[in-house]
Amino acid sequence: MGKVTGFMEYERKARPGRNPKERIQDWNDYTIPMTDEAVQQQGARCMDCGVPTCHSGMEINGVTSGCPVYHLIPEWNQLVYEGKWKEALDRGHQMNNFPEFTGIACPAPCEGACVLGINEPAVAAVAIRTVERSIIEKGFAEGWVVPEPPKIRTGKRVAVVGSGPAGLAAAAQLNKAGHSVTVFERDKRVGGLLTYGIPEMKLAYEVVIRRVAILEQEGIEFVTNTEVGKDITVDELKADFDATILCGGATLHRDMPVEGSDLKGIYPAMDFLHANVESLLDSNLEDKKYISAADKDVIVIGGGDTGTDCLATSVRHNCRSLTQFDIYEKKNLLRDEETNPWPQYPKIHRIEYGHMEAEAYQGEDPRAYAVQTTKFVGDENGHVKEVHTINVKTRYERGKKVREAVPGTEKVWPADLVLIAIGFKGPDQDLIKQLKVETTKSTTVKATYGKFTTNVEGIFTAGDMRRGQSLIVWAINEGRASARECDRYLMGETKLP
Template identity: 75%
Template sequence: MGKQTGFMEYERQAQRERDPAERTNDWNDYTAPMSEQELQNQGARCMDCGVPTCHTGMEINGVTTGCPVYHLIPEWNHLVYEGKWKEALERELEMNNFPEFTGIACPAPCEGACVLGINEPPVAIRTIERSIIEKGFDEGWVVPELPETRTGKKIAVVGSGPAGLAAAAQLNKAGHTVTVFERNDRVGGLLTYGIPEMKLSYDVVKRRVDLLEQEGITFITNTEVGVDYPISRLESEFDATILCGGATVHRDIEVEGSKLKGVHHAMDFLHANTKSLLDSDLEDGDYISAQDKNVIVIGGGDTGTDCLATSVRHNCKSLTQFDIYDKKGEDRDIESNPWPQYPVIHRVEYGHKEAASKLGNDPRAYAVMTKKFVGDENGHIKEVHTVNVKLRYDESGNKIREEIPGSEKVWPADLVLIAIGFTGPEQDLLDQLEIERSTRSTVKAEYGEYTTNVEGIFAAGDMRRGQSLIVWAINEGREVARECDRFLMGETVLP
């Protein structure tokens, strides 16, 4: 695959980015296109490794490595190197319904498993993936593909995130009539309202949704199943139901003052900003503004980084991101984090670069634990009290964080954004359907089978597995469609 000496001739070049000083003044895509020749050179770096591990998704020590949708990565890398873009697109779409989503918002565990990455920078897989699908749209190669016949079977998909969309797309290909229910006003779930516009534009989501509609899928928005749409109708009007409602219950921070005004969950902040931006270009003011505020983001993950980027565009006064972990090294620890595990290293993401450009420094503070929030006389947040911690393990291997005496600190704060993840799915609909749950409050359904205790009701994505990656959601959406098709037809035509 690729050019035999390509990995020696060409250095890794990932997705270009616009100048942070420029891009923080707008909400447009923060990336910039690369030339075809640059992309072909990156495809050439795929090194004919013999036993590629990039395309086989698995979990090692609870962390994903490789691609969960089993992308034919070496094949489309080679085709890009040869300039055969349409053939590369065909390979790409064989295993992934939405490479435009994963090519933008996936953390690329495929690159962590790249054989070249053992001792060199890995192949820029995600950059190539995104470029293939974008060229496909630009050239008009991505067109609606309607099924030749319809089976007469009707399926309801609850939730229009990546799992729900993938399930709907696959079942529609099999000839079933699919209706997707979304309680928000726009389709896409967290693709639309959980990822900021400059990272994943709603135009990208809508472009795909429009295509799915042209293929025959019906989308019903502003409708919450179990509230606006009764369960009795769901049971009487559909032959099967697939639950893809996500894991949307916020994980709270249980410290004094957490209910003060100005303390918000990150997703509430991001959702409101995107909705206002799409509705009125923020003119309606119906969002949580960080303008002229001292902003504290609690949580060191991608959602926290998205909060940084959004706050910078609001022109915040100051910005700090608390990370409970120590600062990681520039290179992986080969003993505790060997290849092909996803490399646990220090990364500087787009939001960190933007904060540094606008405010003068990387906003992260490491090994910081929040102790309490303190408010003013009006009940609004004014301070965050913290202490530094060090991590150790007890005899049973449990994590214990010990406070470091003398490291206490008080941070001024006008806005606090809590970005520490989700505990599981909301329970009301599951209660109404009498669905069994796991000890983690997720739907009890085996991976690869997706059947619940109620016949004809399936579950997939974060609602089943808990908070996870977009690429796992697409994996489960495709697989649950296969099992639902088997349930309805006695056999399945889906992969």
């Protein structure tokens, strides 16, 4: 236990952000590191619960509660409080290959399951993600994170298709087992959605490539600008490798079957974010090879993290106005004990970094709640100029969502740029069809959790490609677990966790 009375003596303090009006002028990390002493106080708040729920990932009503990689959270909270940072780093790496990714970009279901947050999750739960990020950043700063290549090679070769968090985790674990691993990435940079789906000010590419450099020094080969099934044939893949793990993600965006959705100026959110990252890293946006929000009335459709990232990117482009549609009604500040009891992930009103920035930029919160788009209207050149909406009420009948339009709430919004951030419907099907692996009704690759084997001998799958759109921490969970089963397939037994 951190400190017997720590949770009573110290208030929750998460890693703070820079002044929103200042940080929207650049693409640097929007947060400010905390002092060691401040982080140690947060570690001291850990209660040493009789049955801690923060580190045991599960799904309750389809929503994650606790940590899916079973992070040893109470242990490294204790070690941080005691000032044993290197030992805390070692504990963190036992269950999570990439605590820097989850410490920055995970929505922290661990904090939602924290016992301290039973009543007020947003202000009382231990700042677990802040402690996690502080540990790994100190580890890199002190030179404690070093390559640890395997001492013995097995002679087996494994291909990992996709370099997102699932692919990187699978590759890291297989390499530890002594196999020779090659990771194929169709984009020109490694990282998948870590690189292209999360803006630079939230998760810097330097953070990704810093870890990739360690993996390369440990013996993993990364092949970019290479699409398996196109640049490398399926026959070549099977001939050159003893096993393959498919970690291509669920990259096909959901469409909006709404009148006018084919107008110019309407884009999937990920196209907007991907192009911005590429141009920013290539030329600091000087090449103009991105979708600009400058001087435009921007509508972001979708209330999740991707939509929030679109807000933060748009204000840095100097948009004219910015609105985010959320189809749900505005939530309360406290969880509903009847419909959303602890330890479920708290469904409460949150103000994320992009909301703060948009409000600082235009003087008001950008969100419009309970809004459903009814149609898009274009100008004489076929470019979107308006978004028509109506307010809706959401209720549930036998577990299914039913939305009812509210008469008299019709509204017309000016729009030059519309970004659709309503999620992903599944993985790209080209390689799947070439490999002749079976899929589910939702088009994901068919494989049982815990086994990760497809119907094709020697081919495994993990992450969003198997489970559908999900969290970074679930991708790491599945990447690690699929590596374990692949190792068992190759060697007849496994020592991987």
